[in-house]
Amino acid sequence: MKKKKKFNRYNILSIIMLAMFLTIGSKLYYLQVFKGEYYKAEAETINSAKLVTVAAPRGLITDKSGIKLATEALGYNLTYTSTTDTGKDNTQLFAILQKVFKILDANKEVQTDSFPLKINPYRFEFTSSDSKVKQAMLLRFLKDRNIQDSILKSKFEGKKEEELTTSEKTALNNELLKLTPEQIYNKLLVTYDIKNGLSSLNIKATPDVLRRYLIIKDSIKMNFYSANKSINVATNIKKDTSLIFEQSLSDLKGFKVENQPMREYPYGQLASSVLGYISKINSADKAKYAAKGYDTSVDYVGTTGIEAAMESNLKGVNGEKDINDDSVAIIKNTAHNKKAVPGKNVQLTIDANLQYATETTLNSEMKTIQDKGTYGGLDVSNATRGAAVAIDINTGGVLALVSLPGYNPNDFSTTQGLTEAQSQKYFNPDYEKMAKADGLSSLTDYMFPIDKSIKGNTTIRKDKFDYYPKYLYNYATMSLIPSGSTFKPMTAIAGLEAGVIDANSTYDDEGGYDMGGENKIGGPNWNPFTSDGRNGIVNVVSAIRKSSNPFFMNVGQKLREQFGDDILAKYAWMFGLGANPNATSPGTGIEISENFGQVYNTVSQKNLSASQYLLSIEQNLTDGISSSKVKFPPIDLYDRDRDTSIVSDGKKLSEIKTQIKNYIRDSVKNGTFSKSNYVGLFKQLIAADPAYKNQKFTATDINTIVTDIYYLSVQTGHGSLSLPYNMFIASIGQGMDNFTPLQMANYIATLANGGTRYKVHLVDNIKDSNGKLISQTKPVVIDKVGMSTETRALVMQGMNGVTGAGGGTDGTAYAALGDFPIPTGGKTGTAQFTTSEIQNKIGRGDYAWYVGYAPADNPKIAISVVIFDGGYGSDAAKVARGMYESYFKNDPRMKQYQNHYDIKLKKIN
Known part of the structure; x- marks a missing residue:
């Protein structure tokens, strides 16, 4: 008989342990097998953090005294970040956006809107005034959004764009450019499934409402390949609004309120011509900036001025932080955080108070001149533009640089986008509408013709005569303007140094000058630039003071007869008025963009004439009418996109056009002309271009075209090169003597300091964010002028007489500066x-024009002032007075001075 097995404590413990292991094992099996994928995803969500960019503050820009002209202010931005939205499921996102937009609207906040496709009316607004650049930006916009895919599929057998030939790529671009803004807008609504996404919400889907959601969806799409990078939904919102959003973030998945540095210009328009502005990186430049380490989805870059020139210094290094993927942005892993490094600070040579005085005085004087309407036989009602520059003559440092009208760079520093009015003002002027408003409708086609030189475009008008102001154009550094009588001191220097005149040389100014030439243009004593009447016997000093045209034309004639046509340029180049055509990258040396004008010389005159007469010929061909008013079928000689894809007899249409234009240039420069070559080329052009398929060109038509080209290029163009007239008018600052106000100021600075031409500069020093000096700009000598002490003294004696500082009251700037307590010298023009x-x-x-220096006996500052359509230099001299008032405000001689100028100067702190 078996004994019953007894349960002892060991057996009981074993049973309990087995039960526990079975329970734990089954639970582990459940967690790992049945719920494994779920918890894996949860673990990844909890433990993995997202890398978010922390924007670095941009460096400060200050004036010479440390006054902050461009600074950073912390702004509250509403951002959205999502790595799960692929653009297919809109329901949840749009429901959240509905809440977001409701909060924004209730608090009168503006949604970020840099989307270039606008509605009411449908149009594109790109941040460029160059039509060709805007066309390139449009193509980039379309291709970034794959608008070309359907065209590639239907017309190019589904090829990828990189597989297309050059001619096929041109054809693709042309097809894309045929799409209207409204068609593109509707395509994007379908692409992003906007209407379906809103169908379940109680929303009236007007075009404006649809576009609000479209902007967000487009930003997500364009940001898709930059994982975890946030997009701005609303920028620089009020603190109270930010708190409302903070309290609602649990219901707004993916949204956050972030503090981001915002560029701020405390004085608005002040010094905009120097500072420039910043903007978002456009799609065409994203690859370039991405290669430099920029976050192209959020970073801003300098676009013009010092902001652009010093971009590499002003731009800080963005930081990074790891945050959990939830609505409250809890920091999960500080180990991976990287602190943002602020940009370097740039201190300028600019004096903010002098800059303010110059802007204010120039603006006031322009308005005064406009109000005159017409005086002295000149229409000055359009005196809407001007420029002024002040330079330290002993360093080349720019103390003031003004271009009016200016702009407010704050308009560009937020991502809210320009308003329609701002966009039109800065980039898209409607010349036809503006002409109508100003009573110029009858002259619209003459003054604002359709720009037929733009490839593939036939509707954009151009301001042919530069009638309207361009707010973003820097008139101080970019405008090439005939210098007029302000060039006469330069002619005096050349004449004295070359020995064709001396202190005792005189000339009887009877009010005109015989220009010479085969037909003695206009007859004896003809001079279109003299309207001041007879000055009598003058020498170099009195000729400068009275601004005698005949005296200086006679100096030009003497120089030409003894040394040839290039002698005047030889001396002018030393003063920075132009440069040898063979020189490499001539310029003043200033950090911001500039044009660099030229003085009359034979090489440059040939090139200029060749370009000018080619333009005239192109226009005649396009209009289908010769210089003698004989009509023929129009011919297009402008470059077009399609030209490279059209081939006839093994020759591209573009090559035929280029050959014809080169022939025309050679005809102007050298007087060469082969009628048979021209006839043959035009026949090739007509046969090659499909546009002429139904056009009938007779032998008479082609003969008319070739004859007109001969008349313009050889008889008129080449024939004008040898006239002594060129030297005569160059001697009084006309003809091809065209310079910027900056060049003119530096020329006067070089004269005033005795002949040292310094490199012009705006940047004084660069420091890091802690104040440590990184670099200091030292004066750089570009040239030393071989000018005798006697020559300088004679020329400055004449210029001192202009203002009355040398005695007498008949100087052309005496009315403006004769009673100024500090003696000055100058020249009107x-x-x-x-x-x-x-x-x-x-x-x-x-x-x-007015150029000058002060004090007359020991110059410290040189200036130049120009007012477009301003009429007379004596009025520009009034601006110089306002500049001197500011610059010499602490001079003891100014203590008893009662400021009788209309502008009360404001001190910038």
């Missing part, structure tokens, strides 16, 4: 824009 007949027709006046 009046320069024609074009022929008086055209000026009168289009309402343009002469340029009003």
Whole structure:
């Protein structure tokens, strides 16, 4: 008989342990097998953090005294970040956006809107005034959004764009450019499934409402390949609004309120011509900036001015932080955080108070001139633009640089986007509408013709006579303007140094000058630039003081007879007025963009004439009418996108056009002309271009075309090169003597300091964010002028007489500066824009110039002032007075001075 097995404590413990292991094992099996994928995803969500960019503050820009002209302010931005939205499921996102937009609207906040496709009316607004650049930006916009895919599929057998030939790529671009803004808008609504996404919400889907959601969806799409990078939904919102969003974030998945540095210009328009502005990185430049380490989805870059020139210094190094993927942005892993490094600070040579005084005085004087309407036989009602520059003559440092009208760079520093009015003002002027508003409708096609040189575009008008102001254009550094009588001291220097005149040389100024030439243009004593009457016997000093045209034309004639046509340029180049055509990258040395003008010389005159007469010929061909008013079928000689894809007899259409244009240039420069070659080329052109398939060109038509080219290129163009007239008008600052106000100021600085031409600069020093000096700009000598002490003294004696500092009251700037307590020297100038007949027709006046230095006995500062359509230099001299008032405000001689100028100067702190 078996004994019953007894349960002892060991057996009981074993049973309990077995039960526990079975329970734990089954639970582990459940967690790992049945719920494994779920918890794996949860673990990844909890433990993995997202890398988010922390924007670095941009460096400060200050004036010479440390006054902050461009700074950073912390702004509250509402951002959205999502790594799960692929653009397919809109239901949840749109429901959240509905809440977001409701909060924004209730608190009068503005949604970020840099999306270039606008509605009401449908249009594109790109941040460029260059039509060709805007066309390139449009193509980039379309291709980034794959608008080309359907065209590639239907017309190019589904090829990828990189597989297309050059001609096929051109054809693709042309097809894309045929799409209207409204068609593109509707395509994007379908692509992003906007209407379906809103169908379940109680929303009235107007075009404006649809576009709000479209902007967000497009930003997500464009940001898709930059994982975890946030997009701005609303920028620089009020603190109270940010708190409302903070309290609602649990219901707004993916949204956060972030503090981000915002560029701020405390004084608005002040010094915009120097500072420039910043903007978002456009799609065409994203690859370039991405290669430099920029976060192209959120970073801003300098676009013009110092902001652009010093971009590499001003731009800080963005930081990074790891955050959990939830609505409250809890920091999960500080080990991976990288602190943002602020940009370097740039201190300028600019004096903010002098800059303010110059801007204010120039603006006031322009308005005064406009109110005159017409005076002295000149229409000055369009005196809407001007520029002024002040330079330290002993360093080349720029103390003031003004271009008016200016702009407020704050308009560009937020991502809210420009308003429609701002966009039109800065980039998209409607010349037809503007002409109508100003009573110029009858002259629209003459003054604002359709720009037929733009490839593939036939509707954009251009301001042919530069009638309207361009707010973003820097008139101080970019405008090439005839210098008029302000060039006469330069002619005096050349004459004295070359020995064709001396202190005792005189000339009887009877009010005109015989220009010479085969037909003695205009007859004896003809001079279109003299309107001041007879000055009598003058020498170099009195000729400068009275601004005698005949005296300086006679100096030009003497120089030409003894040394040839290039002698005047030889001396002018030393003062920075132009440069040898063979020189490499001539310029003043300033850090921001500039054009660099040229003085009359034979090489440059040939090149200029060749370009000018080619333009005239192209226009005649396009209009289908010769210089003698004989009509023929129009011919297009402008470059077009399609030209490279059209081939006839093994020759591209583009090659035929280029060959014809090169022939024309050679005809102007060298007087060469082969009628048979021209006839043959035009026949090739007509046969090659499909546009002429139904056009009938007779032998008479082609003969008319070739004859007109001969008349313009050889008889008129080449024939004008040898006229002594070129030297005569160059001697008084007309003809091809065209310089920027910056060049003119530096020329006067070089004269005033005795002949040292310094490199012009705006940047004084660069420091890091802790104040440590990184670099200091030292004066750089570009050239030393071989000018005798006697020459300088004679020329400055004449210039001192202009203001009355040398005695006498007949100087042309005496009315403006004769009673100024600190003696100054200078020169007025009046320069024609074009022929008086055209000026009168289009309402343009002469340029009003003034250049000068002060004090007269020991110069410290050199200036130049120009007012477009301002009429007379004596008025520009009034701006110089306001500049001197600011610069010399602490001079003891100013203590008893009662400021009788209309502008009360404001001190910038």
